[in-house]
Amino acid sequence: MGPDPQTDPQRVPEGTSAEHDPSLLSGVGAEPAPSRVPKVALWAGIGVVVLAGLYVGAQWALADTVPTGTTVAGVDVGGQSSAEAKATLDDQLGPVAREPLPVELAGTTTSIDPAASGLTLDTRATADALTSFSLRPQRLWEQVFGGTDRPPVVHVDPDELRDGVEGAAKSVDVAPVDGTVTFSGDEARSTEASAGTSVDVDAAAATIRTKWLVTEPPIVLPSHPTEPDVTQDETDAALAVAQQVVSAPVVVEVGGQRAELPPDALGDSASFPAKDGDLALTWDEDALVAAVDDRTKDLESSPKDAHFVFVDAKPVIRGGTDGASLDPDALTKAVDAAATSDDDRTATTKLVPVEPEHSKADLSKLGVKDRIVEFSTPLTDDAVRTQNLRVGAAHVDGTLVEPGKRFSVTDALSPITPEAGYGQAHVVTDGRTTDAIGGGLSQMATNTYNIGFLAGYESITHKPHSYWYDRYPAGRESTMYIGQIDMVWENDTPFGVLLQAWVSGGRLHTAAWSTKYWTVTSHSGPHRDVVPTTTTTDTSAGCTPQSAGNDGFTITVDRKVSRAGKVDKDEHKTWTYQPENAVVCK
Structure with missing residues (x-):
């Protein structure tokens, strides 16, 4: 398709001469018309400069004034100069910063000394942060439409704060409770185990650091549970053993005699002390020996020391005979096996000889x-x-x-x-x-x-x-x-x-x-x-x-x-x- 004769300036209709149509020469050889764009840009630039100057001037003029409505930890310092804000904070927030800080764990409250725990309120830095020169739009916004509650500037010594938290933890930590198993006569009893609660020292220090003077006390300290050494499962297992011990008498056969130890005598001789997280059945050897002696006749005999006597005015050695005694260790092992058995509750043991302190041979060597x-x-x-x-x-x-x-x-x-x-x-x-x-x-x-x-x-x-x-x-x-x-x-x-x-x-x-x-x-x-x-x-x-x-x-x-x-x-x-x-x- 060829050029449109009505729009293409390079084409002239047939039968027409440029010489006879002045309109065709109207733009040839003439100066172009002046453009308006540079003037607009100039005025726009001037406007920006003016506005920037006004913005900076406003920020500068308001640099030493706290935005209206601004509070620090609930203390109103709006509209005050930096010096006035510092004085207000010293007067109203300073005493609070020196008071003991209540903290709480599991319903128990104690307190820490802020100064001793490395917590320091810096009122000068707080006031300066509210009034120093800034180009942030938010600051001008707050000056026009009102400020907000701002946190105080606080300095923290991490080591001292940790020490303070650890000291407070001693007062509020809830110790875990071990389960126990005991005997009362012929009955086995237990007490339940329960977990404790301990302050999470690192998390608590971080919480105090961010909430001091900002949050209404007491500050609830983060914590973690602490398990007892003797858990409920271990307690239940030990109770089952204890109930077996006193379920029936144990008969001890020794030296041709029989001693029947009733359940209450077994309970008096047994215990379940906690050791390494376990409740282990433990026997009182002396109590077992006494229980057997009480139920036998002349079972044990004391050794008789050899000694000198004078016969016809000359020394002669007499005595020096062995005694007989229960072996506490052997007796305990036999009773333990019988008392924890489901069927055979007979403990068999032997008497052992007991030598005298001084035998005839000893005295004979004395010269x-x-x-x-x-x-x-x-x-x-x-x-x-x-x-x-x-x-x-x-x-x-x-x-x-x-x-x-x-x-x-x-x-x-x-x-x-x-x-x-x-x-x-x-x-x-x-x-x-x-x-x-x-x-x-x-x-x-x-x-x-x-x-x-x-x-x-x-x-x-x-x-x-x-x-x-x-x-x-x-x-x-x-x-x-x-x-x-x-x-x-x-x-x-x-x-x-x-x-x-x-x-x-x-x-x-x-x-x-x-x-x-x-x-x-x-x-x-x-x-x-x-x-x-x-x-x-x-x-x-x-x-x-x-x-x-x-x-x-x-x-x-x-x-x-x-x-x-x-x-x-x-x-x-x-x-x-x-x-x-x-x-x-x-």
Whole structure:
């Protein structure tokens, strides 16, 4: 299709000349008409600049003014300057930020100290965030149409906040409850297990961080359940075992006897303590042994220690027989198997021999074979005093002092009471003669001291009398007083020492049987620095007159103890006796 003669400017209709039609030349060689587009763009640009200037100016003018209606954690600061907003927050929100913060878990409330927990309110930063210059359209919008509630700026120390949450958790955590199984008589009982609730520390710290001062307290802390160590399933399983234990009696067969343990006796002996999350059946071995003993006759017997006795004044070993006893472990295993059985509730066990602490063989090895030393002192004419020494001799006679052990005269003679056979006789107290239970027993202290002295044993403690009595060797004697003064020596040999004591021929006799180990030499020096006796007058109500005794003096006693020519002890002991003055009562 060819060009349209009415629209195509390049085509001219036939029979027509351009020269004769001026309209055809109207646009040829003329200037184009001016365009309006640049003017519109110019004015549009000017408008944008003006509007931007107005926008920036408005933002700048309102930069230090908090938008009307703005609140921070419920505190109205709208229309205030930055300084005014800070002052308002300091006045109204500051005290709240210093108060303890209530927190809650499972209905239990406690509180944390914000400052101690690393929570700090920054009112300056909060006010600045509300008033500082910004080109955000939202800010201008809020200035025109009103602000909203804004969160305060808070600084947090994560470690301190965690510590604060952990401290609060101790008050609000709900501990799980383990299930239990117990016995009441012949009945098995249980208590239910229940889960606990514990604060989720990390989540709680995050919650407090975002809700402090913003949310009405108390703040509910996130938590997680904590399971008990002993669950309900474990409790139910243990209860089934417990019910089986007390379902019927258990018969124990031992030593030719039968002991029927009723359900209540089984319940008294059994328990289900929690261990590693389990309730395990546990037996009280002592209770089981007692239950069997109570239902048998003379089933168990005690061993009899071997001991020395004197026959024809010589030591002989007697006793040393085994006893018989239930084996607690074997008994427990047998009862456990029977009590948890569905059918056979018979427990069979055996008695086991119990050896004595000291057997005949033990004593035979001690080397008690020879009388290595003996010592005696004369008696007085006081019959009660002599009787006290007879009783004391019976206590000391047969006393065995094993190697490395000590002999104490007060231990050997005790108890010094009338019930033990002791009577009232003369003693010296505070320099005066009076009567007391066990008077005269210091003579046994002197005799046994000399046994240790002559045998070469280690002297541990002793104290001579205040006055010298010539029935004793001067400086080689000892007094005693229960609870205050004792005479003790130690058997420092590898052999046992068996003491022998008796009263005869007007003398108190003592001897030691052993194997000679030490060689002893001794020497008593002269009486020196003698102080003659005098007469004193006593006007007290309890005065007892007495005649003068021996003069006072000082003496030194030497002892050298050796073995195979080598000296082991080289002693020099000095003692000063007081004069025993006569006493006249007025």
